[in-house]
Amino acid sequence: MAKYLLIESRDPFEWNDVASYYELASGLAKEGNEVTLFLVQNGVLPARRSSTSDALARVAAAGVEILADDFSLKERGITADRLVPAVRPAPLDVVVDHLADGRKTMWH
Amino acid sequence: MAKKTLTFAIMDPPYENARTTTVMRLIDIAVRRGYDVNVFAYEGAVYLPFAKQTAHANAVHGHDLGQEDHPVTHLWVGALMAEAKKRGGKVDWINCGLCVDERGAGESIEGVRRGSPGDFWKFAEASDNTLVVGTR
Numbered sequence: 001m002a003k004y005l006l007i008e009s010r011d012p013f014e015w016n017d018v019a020s021y022y023e024l025a026s027g028l029a030k031e032g033n034e035v036t037l038f039l040v041q042n043g044v045l046p047a048r049r050s051s052t053s054d055a056l057a058r059v060a061a062a063g064v065e066i067l068a069d070d071f072s073l074k075e076r077g078i079t080a081d082r083l084v085p086a087v088r089p090a091p092l093d094v095v096v097d098h099l100a101d102g103r104k105t106m107w108h
Numbered sequence: 109m110a111k112k113t114l115t116f117a118i119m120d121p122p123y124e125n126a127r128t129t130t131v132m133r134l135i136d137i138a139v140r141r142g143y144d145v146n147v148f149a150y151e152g153a154v155y156l157p158f159a160k161q162t163a164h165a166n167a168v169h170g171h172d173l174g175q176e177d178h179p180v181t182h183l184w185v186g187a188l189m190a191e192a193k194k195r196g197g198k199v200d201w202i203n204c205g206l207c208v209d210e211r212g213a214g215e216s217i218e219g220v221r222r223g224s225p226g227d228f229w230k231f232a233e234a235s236d237n238t239l240v241v242g243t244r
Contacts, residue, residue, distance in 0.1 A: 009127065041126045071133070092130070096137045099237040100112045107241045 003034045005098040005105040011042035012052045018043075021108045022055055026062035036103075038095055039087070040069040047087040048078045060086035067094060111197070113144040115231040115238040121152025122181040128156070131241055132184055139192045139199065146235060147201045148228040151243070154203040157185040157216045182217050189219050202227050 006025050012018035022037070029035040037059060039047055046052040047068040060066055067090035068083065080089055099105055116135060120127050138145050149156060163178040165171055189199045202223035208214050232238040 009130070040130055092133050093137050095134060096114070096141070096143075099114050099138075099239060100141075100143070102237055105237065105239050107239060 001032050001034060002028075003098075003101070003103045004028050005036050005038060005095065005103045007038045007040060007095065007105065007107045008043040009041040010108060011045050012055070013045065014042070018108075019055065022059045025064045026059050029063035035063070036065045036067060036094075036098065038067050038069070038090070040072050040092070042072075042076075044068045044072045044076060044078065047073070047084060048082045049084055053084045053086075056084060057086050111142065111144060112138075113146065113235045114138050115146040115148065115228075115235040117148045117150060117228055117238070117240040118153040118156075119149075119151045119241070119243045121155050122158075122161070124152070125243075127241055127243075128153075128181070132181075132188070134239070135188055135199065136191075139188055139195065139197060142195045142197045144197050145188075145192065145199045146231040147199065148204070148223070148225075148231055149201065149207075150204045150225075150228075151207050152211070154207045154211060154213045154216075156181045157201060157203070157220045158182055158213050159215045159217045185220070186217050200231075202231070 008018060008021055010018050025035050025037045046056055056066060066087045068087050069092055070089040071092065073089055116131055118131050122128060135145050159182055161180045161182050163173060163180050165173045166176045192199045201220045203216060203220055205222045205224060208222065
C-alpha cells in the first residue's frame with residue numbers, strides 16, 4: 001500500500017479535468033492506497049455546499065481523506081460551518097508534513 | 109530527527125497566479141522547520157528573484173508608495189533565504205539558464221544560481237521529496 005497526496009488547486013466550475021483528478025484519488029483509494037486530497041486556492045470552492053459537492057462526497061466514500069486549506073477558505077469567505085461533511089479545514093503545513101514523510105505528491 | 113530536504117519546481121512568473129503565493133507559503137513552512145529547500149525555477153518563474161523589480165504607488169487607489177505596500181517577489185525570495193540561514197537551513201535557488209537568457213532576467217538577487225534541468229534532476233535525487241507545480 002502506498003501513500004498519496006493529491007493537491008487540487010483548480011475550480012471544478014472552470015476546469016472539467018478536476019473530475020478526472022477526483023476519479024484518480026478515488027481509484028487509488030479503492031485499490032487500497034492511503035490517499036489525501038488537499039484542496040487549495042480555487043480548488044476549495046466545491047467544499048462549500050453546491051452542485052459539485054456530491055462529487056466530493058463520492059471521493060470521500062471511496063476512502064479518501066479530503067482537506068481544504070484554511071487560508072484559501074478564509075480568502076474566499078467560506079467559513080467552517082458552510083463546508084460539506086466530507087471536507088475538513090486544515091493548514092498548509094499538512095502538505096509539508098506529507099512531503100517530509102515521503103508521500104507520493106502531485107499538484108493539479 | 110534527520111534534517112529534511114525538499115525540492116520545488118515552479119514555472120509561473122510573478123504577479124500572474126495564486127500558485128506563486130502558495131509555493132512561497134510552502135517554502136516558508138519548510139524553512140521555518142529548519143529544512144533545506146531546493147527551488148528549480150523554470151520558464152517565467154526565473155523572474156521571481158529578479159533584482160530590478162520595484163514597488164510602486166497606485167494613483168488609481170490614491171495610495172502613495174508606503175500605503176500601497178506593493179509586494180515584490182525578489183524580496184520574498186531574499187527573506188526566505190535569510191530565514192533559512194537563521195534557522196540552520198538553506199534555500200538553494202537555481203534559475204533555468206536558458207529561460208533567463210530568453211527573458212533577459214539575468215540580474216537576480218544574490219544567492220540565486222544559474223543551472224539547467226539537469227540540476228533539477230540532481231535536486232530531486234538528493235531530496236526526501238519533490239513537488240512539481242506546473243502551469244497547466
